[in-house]
Amino acid sequence: MQEESHFLIIGLGLLGGSYAQGLKRKGYHVSALDINPESIAYALEQGWIDEGAVGFDEKLVAQADSIVFGLYPQALLEWIDQHQDSFAPNTRITDVTGVKEQIVTQVQQKLHPDVEFIASHPMAGREVSGVQYADCSMFEPANFIITPTAANTEAGIAWVRSLAEALNFRNIAVLSPAEHDKMIGFLSQLTHVIAVTLMNTSDNTHLVDYTGDSFRDLTRIAKINESLWTELFLMNKQNLVREIDEFAAELAHFRSVLENEETDEMKRLFRQSTQRRKCFDK
Amino acid sequence: MQEESHFLIIGLGLLGGSYAQGLKRKGYHVSALDINPESIAYALEQGWIDEGAVGFDEKLVAQADSIVFGLYPQALLEWIDQHQDSFAPNTRITDVTGVKEQIVTQVQQKLHPDVEFIASHPMAGREVSGVQYADCSMFEPANFIITPTAANTEAGIAWVRSLAEALNFRNIAVLSPAEHDKMIGFLSQLTHVIAVTLMNTSDNTHLVDYTGDSFRDLTRIAKINESLWTELFLMNKQNLVREIDEFAAELAHFRSVLENEETDEMKRLFRQSTQRRKCFDK
Numbered sequence: 001m002q003e004e005s006h007f008l009i010i011g012l013g014l015l016g017g018s019y020a021q022g023l024k025r026k027g028y029h030v031s032a033l034d035i036n037p038e039s040i041a042y043a044l045e046q047g048w049i050d051e052g053a054v055g056f057d058e059k060l061v062a063q064a065d066s067i068v069f070g071l072y073p074q075a076l077l078e079w080i081d082q083h084q085d086s087f088a089p090n091t092r093i094t095d096v097t098g099v100k101e102q103i104v105t106q107v108q109q110k111l112h113p114d115v116e117f118i119a120s121h122p123m124a125g126r127e128v129s130g131v132q133y134a135d136c137s138m139f140e141p142a143n144f145i146i147t148p149t150a151a152n153t154e155a156g157i158a159w160v161r162s163l164a165e166a167l168n169f170r171n172i173a174v175l176s177p178a179e180h181d182k183m184i185g186f187l188s189q190l191t192h193v194i195a196v197t198l199m200n201t202s203d204n205t206h207l208v209d210y211t212g213d214s215f216r217d218l219t220r221i222a223k224i225n226e227s228l229w230t231e232l233f234l235m236n237k238q239n240l241v242r243e244i245d246e247f248a249a250e251l252a253h254f255r256s257v258l259e260n261e262e263t264d265e266m267k268r269l270f271r272q273s274t275q276r277r278k279c280f281d282k
Numbered sequence: 283m284q285e286e287s288h289f290l291i292i293g294l295g296l297l298g299g300s301y302a303q304g305l306k307r308k309g310y311h312v313s314a315l316d317i318n319p320e321s322i323a324y325a326l327e328q329g330w331i332d333e334g335a336v337g338f339d340e341k342l343v344a345q346a347d348s349i350v351f352g353l354y355p356q357a358l359l360e361w362i363d364q365h366q367d368s369f370a371p372n373t374r375i376t377d378v379t380g381v382k383e384q385i386v387t388q389v390q391q392k393l394h395p396d397v398e399f400i401a402s403h404p405m406a407g408r409e410v411s412g413v414q415y416a417d418c419s420m421f422e423p424a425n426f427i428i429t430p431t432a433a434n435t436e437a438g439i440a441w442v443r444s445l446a447e448a449l450n451f452r453n454i455a456v457l458s459p460a461e462h463d464k465m466i467g468f469l470s471q472l473t474h475v476i477a478v479t480l481m482n483t484s485d486n487t488h489l490v491d492y493t494g495d496s497f498r499d500l501t502r503i504a505k506i507n508e509s510l511w512t513e514l515f516l517m518n519k520q521n522l523v524r525e526i527d528e529f530a531a532e533l534a535h536f537r538s539v540l541e542n543e544e545t546d547e548m549k550r551l552f553r554q555s556t557q558r559r560k561c562f563d564k
Contacts, residue, residue, distance in 0.1 A: 123494055143492055171491065183492055186484075191500050193536055194476055199555035201525075201532045202468075208562055209453065210425055210465055212405055215562070217499040218473050222559040226552035230545050237540060243483075244537045248530065250483045254475055255526045258519060263512050270508035273481035277504040280490055280497070 008032065008064035010079065012039045014126060015096045016070025017134025020048040022167040025136070031060045039131045061086040066159070069095040073103055073231045080110050089114040092159050096122055098184060099235040100147040100177040108151050116156045121145045121180065122169065127223050136167060144169035147177045185239030190247060192229065193240070195222040290314065290346035292361065294321045296408060297378045298352025299416025302330040304449040307418070313342045321413045343368040348441070351377040355385055355513045362392050371396040374441050378404055380466060381517040382429040382459040390433050398438040403427045403462065404451065409505050418449060426451035429459045467521035472529060474511065475522070477504040
């Protein structure tokens with residue numbers, strides 16, 4: 001990344017706003033596009049962007065050499081269909097999408113050959129959305145995953161890496177899009193399915209007075225952005241259905257162990273889960 | 283509870299030790315029995331008990347008017363079978379067991395009519411066990427549930443309530459043993475089954491580098507005391523099997539919605555889980 005890089009953030013939400021804030025702090029020129037005038041006004045007021053426009057602005061797109069899409073997956077794909085002729089030659093582009101294989105394949109197919117899309121996933125977020133909640137300090141404890149393909153150049157991959165470094169991510173990893181989506185299907189998507197399903201199993205809101213931390217911890221992620229997560233789940237359907245099936249089979253095993261009072265097997269399951277979970281202690 | 287009450291804690295673990303500590307701070311005479319000499323020595327050293335004995339001690343039992351069982355469920359039942367002749371007349375007894383109906387029924391059937399067992403459940407705990415981790419401040423944010431039956435007296439129920447007050451529980455509630463066990467089957471036991479099952483679904487410990495807070499929050503309770511929880515689950519088998527079945531049915535519904543790409547229903551499920559979970563925000 002060169003010091004004189006001109007960044008453009010397309011979609012100034014929680015993540016896009018945090019990218020703008022972090023890049024501005026490092027002294028880069030940052031501009032932004034968003035359909036919401038209030039989001040642009042807020043980021044200008046905070047000093048997180050040098051320029052901004054509502055909707056589309058050809059000049060801002062053309063002057064950028066480094067672009068970050070902060071849009072939802074389908075909106076990203078549509079934006080490229082409509083506006084990619086405005087990209088300057090040699091522009092480098094990345095995104096923040098939580099599922100990679102479909103996005104990478106489709107974007108790389110669509111794009112003119114003189115611009116490069118190097119996909120990445122900042123594994124950070126909050127339960128709220130909107131630029132008003134942006135805060136680039138959320139990247140400091142987080143993982144940043146680059147998912148290159150054969151279509152990417154070493155220079156392009158190095159550019160995304162230096163972006164993640166500028167944003168102070170704790171750890172930067174490289175995975176194939178397929179490896180990424182399998183991992184995210186288990187670690188993130190299945191856990192969200194479980195939390196949502198637990199809340200939906202029955203209306204137990206009358207039990208709120210008796211609820212302890214373990215129930216709250218387990219269901220925190222049941223508060224979920226319905227539009228974004230529906231897109232992400234559908235884009236990773238094959239992995240997620242398989243994860244649900246494997247989890248459901250293990251749950252059926254536990255149920256049978258309980259029903260038949262197989263105490264030795266129940267204790268073995270508890271020991272195994274305890275041992276594995278200890279590996280995840282920080 | 284009278285100022286001159288003599289408390290006996292039978293089973294000086296994490297909870298029993300915390301009871302001893304909290305009661306001693308309020309000035310009560312506290313003694314304890316435990317099979318582990320180190321636990322007794324530790325509590326004496328900390329000044330949490332006035333007297334203690336390893337194993338059984340007839341004098342300590344006979345001099346107590348107020349007894350708290352900090353034992354595992356089966357050990358509690360066996361203790362009463364073996365030693366209840368040593369109870370002084372009019373002794374009041376409670377426990378800390380996380381499942382109530384079977385314990386209450388069996389203990390009240392066993393006990394001589396001149397002593398009263400008023401069951402209760404301190405909804406507090408940690409992922410560790412042993413008197414070395416005892417800390418009565420864990421009761422301050424916690425619920426205390428009294429589960430009386432027709433066999434209990436008003437005076438006995440008031441005694442347990444004043445015990446919970448002395449230990450500074452945040453909230454004291456009264457439920458029937460059946461209501462308690464249904465509630466605990468959902469809020470605590472099902473959540474533990476889910477966390478354990480998620481860890482056991484496949485060995486994903488190689489993913490530790492990519493793991494964020496939501497996975498850690500959801501699986502924290504997968505570290506579980508195998509002996510205690512096996513007893514608790516079997517004692518609440520009927521409720522827990524039903525909860526697992528209801529959760530599994532809801533999970534199968536989500537899977538089908540995803541498989542068939544029913545986006546409207548998926549969004550409805552997300553909105554519902556979000557709305558319900560908000561009720562549990564502190």
